[in-house]
Amino acid sequence: MSTDLPSVTVDEGVTVPVPRDGEVWAVGAVVLDGEGRAFVQRRSPERRLFADCWDVVGGHVEPGESLLAALAREVAEETGWRLRRVRELLDTSTWTGDDGRGLRHEVDFLVEVDGDPAHPVLERGKHTEFAWIGPSELPRLRENRPPQDAFIHDLVARALRVR
Numbered sequence: 001m002s003t004d005l006p007s008v009t010v011d012e013g014v015t016v017p018v019p020r021d022g023e024v025w026a027v028g029a030v031v032l033d034g035e036g037r038a039f040v041q042r043r044s045p046e047r048r049l050f051a052d053c054w055d056v057v058g059g060h061v062e063p064g065e066s067l068l069a070a071l072a073r074e075v076a077e078e079t080g081w082r083l084r085r086v087r088e089l090l091d092t093s094t095w096t097g098d099d100g101r102g103l104r105h106e107v108d109f110l111v112e113v114d115g116d117p118a119h120p121v122l123e124r125g126k127h128t129e130f131a132w133i134g135p136s137e138l139p140r141l142r143e144n145r146p147p148q149d150a151f152i153h154d155l156v157a158r159a160l161r162v163r
Contacts, residue, residue, distance in 0.1 A: 010086045027071045028108035030159040033117045037132035038156045049097050054141045080121030081113035090158050110159050132135030
């Protein structure tokens with residue numbers, strides 16, 4: 001199945017939610033390399049949400065933007081790569097951040113990208129470093145997060161199992 005974006009493929013059976021008017025959404029992309037490791041990046045210590053924590057590629061959906069368009073935009077902005085394929089829906093969740101934006105919905109996908117995996121172009125001021133995480137390195141994703149916050153850890157673990 002093709003998306004509303006040129007040259008992005010969505011695998012058969014992958015459901016992409018459709019936001020309702022007035023809902024606030026975020027998208028996330030788990031990118032795997034040829035060695036079965038997941039790309040993560042450390043958020044800057046100055047970030048309002050999840051400061052100095054490891055995270056997957058993603059962000060907020062702009063008003064009037066489709067979820068897939070937002071996913072492609074976030075991949076390009078945060079890594080310099082181009083979204084090529086959406087392989088699997090990994091998670092849909094609802095949460096409230098401490099940034100005053102209230103309730104938001106999030107959808108996270110396992111994706112494939114075009115670009116140099118060894119040289120992502122991190123979004124200046126938002127991310128300080130990147131890593132490729134394999135199963136044995138998953139505990140690293142809990143750094144600087146409260147003990148009850150295992151979302152990114154569990155999301156990446158799920159993606160590594162799907163692979």
